Amino acid sequence: MSLISALARMEAVESGRAQPLATVRHRHVSARPLVLVPLTTAGEAGAPLGALVGTDADEPRLLVVTQPRDRDLRFSFLADLAEEVLPYVDSFTDVVEAAERSEVDPETGKKVKVEVELCADAPQLIVPSRAGIEYVRLLGRSTRFRRTAEQDPETPFPAPPRVPLLGRWLTHYGDRARVPGSSLLLAATDLLNRHWATGQSSLEDQHLGALLAWLDPRDGESGPEGALRAEVGRDERGQLLCPPAGPATDPAFDNRLLAPAIERYDRARLALGAAEDGEAADAGLGELHRAEREVRRLVASQLKPTWDAVWRALGLLRELPEGARVEDRWTRDRWSFTGHRDRVVAGEPPQPRQDDVIAAASKLANRERAQGQLEAQEALDDPLVLAGRRLAGEAFAAEVAEVTMAWTESKRPAPRPLLTVRTEDRPHLAEKAKVFRSLDGKPQAAEFVRYEEDGSLVLRLLDRMGRSKEPAAGSVPEKGERIAWTLFEHEQRVGPKLPEPEETPWTHGGPPRTDAVELPDAVTPEDVL
Amino acid sequence: MTIPEPRFDPSAEAGRATDGILADTLHGTSRGVVVDSPPGAGKSTLVVRAALELAAAGRPLMVVAQTNAQVDDLVLRLAEKEPGLEVGRLHSSDSDAYDKALDDLANVRKSAKPGELTGLPVVLSTSAKWAHVKNVEPWAHAIVDEAYQMRSDALLAVAGLFERALFVGDPGQLDPFSVVGAEQWAGLSYDPSASAVSTLLAHNPELPQHRLPVSWRLPASAAPLVSDAFYPYTPFRSGTGPGDRKLSFTVASDGSGPDRVLDEAAESGWGLLELPARTTPRTDPEAVGAVALVVRRLLDRGGAAVSERSETPVPLTPDRIAVGTAHRDQAAAVRAALAGLGVTGVTVDTANRLQGREYDVTVVLHPLSGRPDATAFHLETGRLCVLASRHRHACVVVCRAGVTELLDEHPSTEPVQLGAAVSFPDGWEAMMSTWDTWSQHRVPWSP
Numbered sequence: 001m002s003l004i005s006a007l008a009r010m011e012a013v014e015s016g017r018a019q020p021l022a023t024v025r026h027r028h029v030s031a032r033p034l035v036l037v038p039l040t041t042a043g044e045a046g047a048p049l050g051a052l053v054g055t056d057a058d059e060p061r062l063l064v065v066t067q068p069r070d071r072d073l074r075f076s077f078l079a080d081l082a083e084e085v086l087p088y089v090d091s092f093t094d095v096v097e098a099a100e101r102s103e104v105d106p107e108t109g110k111k112v113k114v115e116v117e118l119c120a121d122a123p124q125l126i127v128p129s130r131a132g133i134e135y136v137r138l139l140g141r142s143t144r145f146r147r148t149a150e151q152d153p154e155t156p157f158p159a160p161p162r163v164p165l166l167g168r169w170l171t172h173y174g175d176r177a178r179v180p181g182s183s184l185l186l187a188a189t190d191l192l193n194r195h196w197a198t199g200q201s202s203l204e205d206q207h208l209g210a211l212l213a214w215l216d217p218r219d220g221e222s223g224p225e226g227a228l229r230a231e232v233g234r235d236e237r238g239q240l241l242c243p244p245a246g247p248a249t250d251p252a253f254d255n256r257l258l259a260p261a262i263e264r265y266d267r268a269r270l271a272l273g274a275a276e277d278g279e280a281a282d283a284g285l286g287e288l289h290r291a292e293r294e295v296r297r298l299v300a301s302q303l304k305p306t307w308d309a310v311w312r313a314l315g316l317l318r319e320l321p322e323g324a325r326v327e328d329r330w331t332r333d334r335w336s337f338t339g340h341r342d343r344v345v346a347g348e349p350p351q352p353r354q355d356d357v358i359a360a361a362s363k364l365a366n367r368e369r370a371q372g373q374l375e376a377q378e379a380l381d382d383p384l385v386l387a388g389r390r391l392a393g394e395a396f397a398a399e400v401a402e403v404t405m406a407w408t409e410s411k412r413p414a415p416r417p418l419l420t421v422r423t424e425d426r427p428h429l430a431e432k433a434k435v436f437r438s439l440d441g442k443p444q445a446a447e448f449v450r451y452e453e454d455g456s457l458v459l460r461l462l463d464r465m466g467r468s469k470e471p472a473a474g475s476v477p478e479k480g481e482r483i484a485w486t487l488f489e490h491e492q493r494v495g496p497k498l499p500e501p502e503e504t505p506w507t508h509g510g511p512p513r514t515d516a517v518e519l520p521d522a523v524t525p526e527d528v529l
Numbered sequence: 530m531t532i533p534e535p536r537f538d539p540s541a542e543a544g545r546a547t548d549g550i551l552a553d554t555l556h557g558t559s560r561g562v563v564v565d566s567p568p569g570a571g572k573s574t575l576v577v578r579a580a581l582e583l584a585a586a587g588r589p590l591m592v593v594a595q596t597n598a599q600v601d602d603l604v605l606r607l608a609e610k611e612p613g614l615e616v617g618r619l620h621s622s623d624s625d626a627y628d629k630a631l632d633d634l635a636n637v638r639k640s641a642k643p644g645e646l647t648g649l650p651v652v653l654s655t656s657a658k659w660a661h662v663k664n665v666e667p668w669a670h671a672i673v674d675e676a677y678q679m680r681s682d683a684l685l686a687v688a689g690l691f692e693r694a695l696f697v698g699d700p701g702q703l704d705p706f707s708v709v710g711a712e713q714w715a716g717l718s719y720d721p722s723a724s725a726v727s728t729l730l731a732h733n734p735e736l737p738q739h740r741l742p743v744s745w746r747l748p749a750s751a752a753p754l755v756s757d758a759f760y761p762y763t764p765f766r767s768g769t770g771p772g773d774r775k776l777s778f779t780v781a782s783d784g785s786g787p788d789r790v791l792d793e794a795a796e797s798g799w800g801l802l803e804l805p806a807r808t809t810p811r812t813d814p815e816a817v818g819a820v821a822l823v824v825r826r827l828l829d830r831g832g833a834a835v836s837e838r839s840e841t842p843v844p845l846t847p848d849r850i851a852v853g854t855a856h857r858d859q860a861a862a863v864r865a866a867l868a869g870l871g872v873t874g875v876t877v878d879t880a881n882r883l884q885g886r887e888y889d890v891t892v893v894l895h896p897l898s899g900r901p902d903a904t905a906f907h908l909e910t911g912r913l914c915v916l917a918s919r920h921r922h923a924c925v926v927v928c929r930a931g932v933t934e935l936l937d938e939h940p941s942t943e944p945v946q947l948g949a950a951v952s953f954p955d956g957w958e959a960m961m962s963t964w965d966t967w968s969q970h971r972v973p974w975s976p
Binding site for chain 1: 560561625657660661663681682684685686688689694707708709710711713714717718719720721722725728729732733810857858861
């Protein structure tokens with residue numbers, strides 16, 4: 001934890017209220033996000049219990065699996081989810097703008113600009129917590145290899161038509177969520193924790209209810225009181241006042257309320273199946289519907305508070321103005337979305353179970369670049385974030401005390417002015433360390449020359465002053481100007497090009513075998529309990 | 530303290546190991562050879578010798594090191610050993626891309642373009658620069674230095690450039706890391722965030738593996754602890770015996786904590802200066818002050834070292850002293866404290882940057898000093914190993930009391946990943962075993 005966030009946390013403890021960690025919003029929040037609050041069944045991995053999903057805070061769609069161990073019901077849940085998610089996704093695929101991308105021409109080997117489509121906006125998926133992001137990945141993993149009857153008429157348990165496609169999109173979103181600074185799939189807790197500090201531990205910060213108690217308390221309640229109530233408060237029936245944000249449910253809810261309700265539903269189904277005449281069947285059907293309604297009511301009672309909390313969180317975030325460089329990162333998200341759209345349209349197979357050698361290495365490189373870029377952009381967008389970097393010795397704000405012109409000693413002298421700057425910050429400057437400032441949105445570099453007797457710093461400007469002997473107008477700071485310098489670079493260098501998969505070197509196992517075709521998941525006995 | 534058995538001849542042992550490595554490298558049939566080298570076991574000497582023999586055999590050679598300083602150091606060593614050998618130094622296009630000392634060497638050609646270095650018997654560069662080299666004829670042989678600090682994805686980017694390679698490194702030092710999570714690939718044989726050697730061996734388990742058995746740097750007082758704590762399954766010995774190295778002071782102790790811990794370290798090779806237990810920020814001013822004071826006294830008391838290199842005492846100068854910390858802000862705080870005491874020329878750096886370096890005396894700010902918790906970062910085996918194995922004579926550890934209690938409260942909780950190799954010993958165990966030894970050399974703080 002950085003010093004400044006430790007300070008913010010201590011101030012939060014002292015005041016009983018969350019404290020800001022940012023003055024602008026560092027993530028894109030869509031005008032029309034899709035919120036998904038999933039619940040899962042205890043004790044059975046990947047068995048959904050229900051979900052609230054939708055783009056309108058007042059009109060969520062409730063999906064419930066009344067008997068989570070019933071595979072048919074599970075498939076119909078996934079089909080319903082696909083019917084909610086895919087039309088939302090599709091509403092973005094056709095609205096495009098023209099863009100350029102450089103590609104290597106296969107014939108000449110040269111880089112050429114190609115006109116391509118870029119989706120003008122992209123769907124954004126919001127889940128309550130990090131566990132929700134994991135669950136999106138799990139749903140993606142468990143559905144993208146399913147076969148529909150259309151794909152494979154022989155398959156013993158065909159999936160409903162759009163379920164594998166849902167799996168591919170969820171997988172793409174789950175994967176993209178690992179890229180630092182991306183906003184395609186976000187957890188409400190992560191969003192809040194990026195922008196505010198509470199006086200509780202970071203583990204407790206994963207609890208959406210407790211987090212909101214610090215941020216947006218009820219009348220007269222302090223943060224710690226509200227958080228405690230949200231975490232452990234129970235009603236007279238032993239149920240949590242603030243149900244967990246899922247996907248896991250509270251055991252007290254499972255045991256005392258959910259299990260009896262599901263049992264009643266099972267009994268009603270058995271009774272209906274055993275009905276011998278029309279009257280018994282009518283009665284049985286009535287009981288089945290009542291039992292089903294009861295399960296739905298119970299699941300909804302757990303989902304609704306979280307649903308509302310997610311929208312509250314989004315409301316809080318929308319109050320912050322968006323950071324200047326958020327748009328740039330969202331554009332990358334749009335490229336990512338467009339790219340996957342194109343792969344789906346082109347009929348490419350679903351994402352493989354494991355990344356291959358090259359894919360894994362290039363993903364890691366991309367994410368490291370994205371992380372460096374995110375850290376730099378956040379600091380440039382937000383004085384409070386920059387203050388944290390200044391406190392850590394990674395940046396400094398300084399006033400220009402003197403500008404001395406100087407030039408390189410070459411046939412065509414280039415300007416290398418020396419700046420004497422005064423700062424009260426304490427940057428960790430090594431000899432010849434490079435520092436950067438933002439000049440018209442582009443970085444300008446200088447190098448640290450020496451400390452003066454009075455503690456001020458001497459910097460030598462290195463670039464962006466034009467080609468002539470006299471520096472271009474406005475490119476050299478003037479006396480009295482206050483400038484923030486960073487020790488970190490503002491832009492990330494492009495990494496090396498990795499070999500093509502078929503050129504994987506011997507150190508990494510050589511080229512992939514072409515005879516090993518990935519088969520869909522085999523049906524196991526557990527699939528047909 | 531163990532006394533080497535009379536029959537153990539370090540030079541002969543090390544010589545046998547080197548001969549085996551060179552035989553496999555020059556005449557073996559496998560595409561790769563892996564050499565594990567404990568701290569100060571003559572890794573650079575081996576690299577230089579292998580490079581010269583490969584060059585002499587007429588095999589075009591590329592050398593991959595991890596930092597520019599390492600590359601420059603190898604170039605200087607090669608030129609020192611074989612001034613007539615033509616050497617290429619491939620560097621980045623930044624200003625100050627290489628050590629200016631290279632400009633004085635007649636047979637070293639420097640360029641940012643690989644095309645200008647073709648045909649030279651040996652070309653050296655960093656793995657980052659090599660990764661950008663494309664469309665060239667592959668080299669017959671490569672030497673990959675510090676291969677355990679190289680990441681698997683970095684090897685992937687350069688492995689197409691060579692036919693065969695010698696991988697040399699220290700498995701006990703800091704593992705490579707990634708600034709973003711890489712758990713999704715944990716357990717894959719080609720996990721891009723793992724070390725180059727682990728990927729190499731996972732795909733090529735039949736490659737011959739050697740290790741250097743003798744540490745020439747560590748004194749007889751330090752080798753057993755470092756070997757037991759960090760290399761339990763690949764033990765090594767010190768090249769010198771208990772009486773071969775001696776540290777003495779011309780100025781007597783003034784009875785203060787720093788002076789007494791220096792005497793203890795001079796006598797036994799280790800010293801632990803223990804401050805009262807307290808939870809502090811990372812840049813604990815008292816601990817930082819104590820570190821600076823120990824260094825100041827080390828210089829003031831006229832330290833002098835006798836070793837196998839010189840029978841007459843060699844004065845302990847600032848450049849032979851280093852301070853090691855876990856974090857960069859701690860290093861910065863120590864630097865400021867030393868400047869306040871008028872000390873200049875002493876190296877102060879983090880474990881990451883001290884890797885591969887060697888000093889007579891080191892002063893270490895213990896990674897767990899003053900901490901309320903023990904995170905995976907602070908428990909990392911490699912970090913402690915680097916800090917405890919940079920010295921030729923003595924090492925003073927400065928720490929707040931309460932490390933054993935802290936360790937008891939924070940057992941290792943890293944999740945176990947299926948298929949991922951578990952490193953032994955874990956950091957917790959290494960922390961405990963080193964602490965046990967250092968506790969025997971404890972001096973409580975007194976001004």
